[in-house]
Amino acid sequence: MMCLCSPFLANEVRNIMLSLEAELIDIPVYDKLPAPVSAHPDMLFYTLSDGSLLTDKGYLEQNPEFFAKLEQRVKIRTSKAGVTDKYPGDVRFDVLKAAGVLYGRIDFAAPEAAEDCERTVMVRQGYARCSTLYMGNAAVTADAGLYRALNADGIETLLISSEGIRLKGYDCGFIGGASAYIEPKKTVVFFGDISCHPDFKSISDFITRKGHDIKFPKGLPLCDFGSVVALTRDQDVRRHA
Numbered sequence: 001m002m003c004l005c006s007p008f009l010a011n012e013v014r015n016i017m018l019s020l021e022a023e024l025i026d027i028p029v030y031d032k033l034p035a036p037v038s039a040h041p042d043m044l045f046y047t048l049s050d051g052s053l054l055t056d057k058g059y060l061e062q063n064p065e066f067f068a069k070l071e072q073r074v075k076i077r078t079s080k081a082g083v084t085d086k087y088p089g090d091v092r093f094d095v096l097k098a099a100g101v102l103y104g105r106i107d108f109a110a111p112e113a114a115e116d117c118e119r120t121v122m123v124r125q126g127y128a129r130c131s132t133l134y135m136g137n138a139a140v141t142a143d144a145g146l147y148r149a150l151n152a153d154g155i156e157t158l159l160i161s162s163e164g165i166r167l168k169g170y171d172c173g174f175i176g177g178a179s180a181y182i183e184p185k186k187t188v189v190f191f192g193d194i195s196c197h198p199d200f201k202s203i204s205d206f207i208t209r210k211g212h213d214i215k216f217p218k219g220l221p222l223c224d225f226g227s228v229v230a231l232t233r234d235q236d237v238r239r240h241a
Contacts, residue, residue, distance in 0.1 A: 001184055002073065006039045006225040012217035013191050020185045020215075025070070028063045030056070032085055036169035040177065040226025042129040044083070046093040046113045047229060052076065054093065054112050056083040074231055079110040091126040096134060096146070096176075103149055104128030121149050129227050130177040135188065138210040140175055140203060158206045164197035166223045173224025180228040187213040192222030 003017065007026035014024060027045075029038045037043055046054040052075035060067050060078055067076060081092050088108035095104035095113055102109070102117040105126040114120050123145040125131050132150075133140040139150050142162040150157040160175065167173030180189045188207055194200055194216045207214055216222075 001182060002231045003180060003182075004041045004045055004229040004231070005180070006041065008039060009191065009225055010217065010220055012220055013189065016189050016215050016217065017180065017182065020182045020187055020189070022180075022182055028059075028066050030059045030062070030083070032056075032058060032083055033090055034085055034169070036167060037090070037226065040130065041229040042094050042127075042177065042227035043090060044093060045229040046095065046110060047097075047231065048077065048112070048116050050075075051231070053229070053231070054079055054110060056092070058082060077112065079112055081110045088126055094127045094129045096128040096132050098134055098139065098150065098155055099153070101153060103132075103146060121153070123149050127174060130174045130224070132174075132176045133179050133181065133188065134176070135181050135207070135210060135212055136183065138206070140206065142175060156210070158202060160197075160199040160203060164199070164222060166192075166221055173222075176227045177224035178222050181212075181230075183230065185213070186211060187215055190214070190216035190222060191225055192216065192220045193218050194222055197222060 002023045004025050004027050027041055048054055054077050057078040083092050091108050092110040095102050095109045100118040102120045103123055106114055106120045106122050125143045125145055131141050131143045132146055139155055139157040141147055142160050147157050147159040162172050165173035165178045178191045
């Protein structure tokens with residue numbers, strides 16, 4: 001599984017992900033976004049149902065070498081809606097797709113993402129993807145609106161405290177941005193020591209009950225680096241040629 005990730009991920013986290021056969025691709029910083037989130041994949045990419053990646057036109061133009069290499073692996077599309085440095089212009093791609101349904105601030109999202117889904121559900125949380133650890137058959141979030149919406153659609157969701165996750169420059173980070181779900185290995189990798197989170201036991205019990213494993217580096221602060229954007233190898237652009 002190919003994962004677009006922050007270049008600031010700790011080596012301890014990288015080693016765990018590599019041990020699970022994840023292929024890590026560091027994304028460039030985008031100076032249109034605030035510095036603490038300028039390399040958060042969930043704010044810069046959205047995976048469309050055909051496997052292509054949707055991104056910001058200005059971001060692509062600023063990083064031609066990176067995208068030239070990436071386009072050898074996956075089709076790239078740019079959105080009609082541009083990213084800006086302030087809310088709501090920074091949440092174009094930060095929407096959650098779960099079981100064919102798109103959750104988030106649909107009114108601010110990239111229109112291509114909304115058009116790509118069977119149905120959309122509006123919630124107040126603009127950073128829907130970053131706010132949610134989604135594992136295919138279950139989710140974890142600190143956002144009450146997403147908790148209600150996901151459960152209403154039959155996706156069992158655990159509601160947790162908003163404390164315990166760091167994000168420089170902000171009061172707190174989000175669980176989705178502090179973890180990565182490695183689907184082929186059915187494993188959640190946390191970007192720090194999740195055992196220090198106030199709801200660790202509930203989180204651990206919930207994830208394992210849903211059939212997934214947990215891995216994390218002990219002693220490392222749990223930080224939000226943005227949700228990784230995963231692309232399975234069968235979505236390689238060569239399959240579309």
